[in-house]
Amino acid sequence: MGDVYIVEACRSPIGKRGKGLAGLKPADLLGAVQKGALDRSGVNPEKVDQVIGGCVSQVGEQAFNIARVAWLSQGLPLEVAATTVDSQCGSSQQATTMGASMIAAGVEEVVMSCGVEMMSRVPLGSNVKDGSPMGESYTKHYQPTSQFKGASMIAEEYQITRKETDAFGLASQQKAATAWEENRFEREIVPIEAPVMDKEFKPTGKTQVISKDEGMRATSAESLAALNLVPGQDIHTAGTSSQISDGAACVIMASEKAVKEQGLKPRAKIVATTLVGVDPVTMLKGPIPATRKVLDRAGLTLEDIDIFEVNEAFASVVLAWEKDLGIDPAKTNVNGGAIALGHPTGSTGARLITTALHELERTGGKYALIAMCCGGGLGTGTIIERLDG
Numbered sequence: 001m002g003d004v005y006i007v008e009a010c011r012s013p014i015g016k017r018g019k020g021l022a023g024l025k026p027a028d029l030l031g032a033v034q035k036g037a038l039d040r041s042g043v044n045p046e047k048v049d050q051v052i053g054g055c056v057s058q059v060g061e062q063a064f065n066i067a068r069v070a071w072l073s074q075g076l077p078l079e080v081a082a083t084t085v086d087s088q089c090g091s092s093q094q095a096t097t098m099g100a101s102m103i104a105a106g107v108e109e110v111v112m113s114c115g116v117e118m119m120s121r122v123p124l125g126s127n128v129k130d131g132s133p134m135g136e137s138y139t140k141h142y143q144p145t146s147q148f149k150g151a152s153m154i155a156e157e158y159q160i161t162r163k164e165t166d167a168f169g170l171a172s173q174q175k176a177a178t179a180w181e182e183n184r185f186e187r188e189i190v191p192i193e194a195p196v197m198d199k200e201f202k203p204t205g206k207t208q209v210i211s212k213d214e215g216m217r218a219t220s221a222e223s224l225a226a227l228n229l230v231p232g233q234d235i236h237t238a239g240t241s242s243q244i245s246d247g248a249a250c251v252i253m254a255s256e257k258a259v260k261e262q263g264l265k266p267r268a269k270i271v272a273t274t275l276v277g278v279d280p281v282t283m284l285k286g287p288i289p290a291t292r293k294v295l296d297r298a299g300l301t302l303e304d305i306d307i308f309e310v311n312e313a314f315a316s317v318v319l320a321w322e323k324d325l326g327i328d329p330a331k332t333n334v335n336g337g338a339i340a341l342g343h344p345t346g347s348t349g350a351r352l353i354t355t356a357l358h359e360l361e362r363t364g365g366k367y368a369l370i371a372m373c374c375g376g377g378l379g380t381g382t383i384i385e386r387l388d389g
């Protein structure tokens, strides 16, 4: 198997529901980030063999193979093919795994993986409002449940308290605030020009450039403790759950041959990847076996990893993962996560890989491990190794 190099990774800022990015179509947001990644990397668009995108709610404005629509909307070469995949919240991390596998197998030389979700315009669940795919043959085996219920069940299993989830939510906000104060995210962000909308959500004809994440809030332990539980939840509040957001992210990968022939700069190597299945009822425990499996594949141990990016779908997901594996919280989500920054589902996997790469570059670390829980009971895992530049 050949080596797979990351030559570029970038993302849009993460927009708050109904705010700065919400006036854009998903294809335009994703297209702007695809174009931004190409421009930054110096990769000739004609040399991209395939684009693989992730998106969760593939309906309406996010239907019809959104990764392809985004690419074509930028006037990029029509000969470059694209596919959109659905591994729920892990979609764009799995898109990266699929692209890396194609390069490792020698099938393709350059693959762009990416993801988008504009939850302001295409709310979660929009693709199932006319019916559920789970019929009697499914319910014979598993009781359909929700991510909220799963997150509560995990908290119960690992004896996680409200005090712990609130402390986690506060830390996420504080770390994200520090990261922005210190301009840690600036390098990974493609500023996005978006229409300014009026109070009725109609375009004003003006545009604005959005270049900063919008989810962060001034938060204190007292304000978090005062929040009501999310309906149907036993422990989580809006301050300890991932936010509903808009965003896109993109990773460009290349083979050793492409790096040499096209004069590209390899910034990291993809060391190992995985996608595992877990109980679809508790649903969100995937990062635990995914971490074990991807470490095993890489021949590495937890001690070898400099930073972990584990998606903050809900505080209990990351706390259970830390407890189960004995992880050092000081190495985890050092710049905050989806609780503070937001979680535009289909784009978050590529966003976490992007943030991990830039954090390794900032700190001089070697290995980062990225893991996510996904609806329906999946877990994603990726290990990347920064290369000395």
Ligand SMILES: CC(C)(COP(=O)(O)OP(=O)(O)OC[C@H]1O[C@@H](n2cnc3c(N)ncnc32)[C@H](O)[C@@H]1OP(=O)(O)O)[C@@H](O)C(=O)NCCC(=O)NCCS
Pocket (backbone or CB within 6 Å): 089, 124, 147, 169, 173, 217, 218, 219, 220, 223, 224, 227, 230, 237, 238, 239, 240, 241, 242, 243, 244, 313, 314, 343, 345
């Ligand atoms: C949890 C969830 C239901 C909250 O939605 P919401 O109620 O619309 O959230 P809001 O942002 O309006 O916050 C609710 C309240 O909490 C407050 N709040 C939220 N975070 C806070 C914080 N960190 N500190 C203080 N107050 C906070 C808000 O100010 C708001 O108060 P208000 O009602 O007085 O205005 C929503 O974010 C959600 O569904 N998250 C999960 C998404 C998901 O399933 N993703 C995919 C799978 S993981």
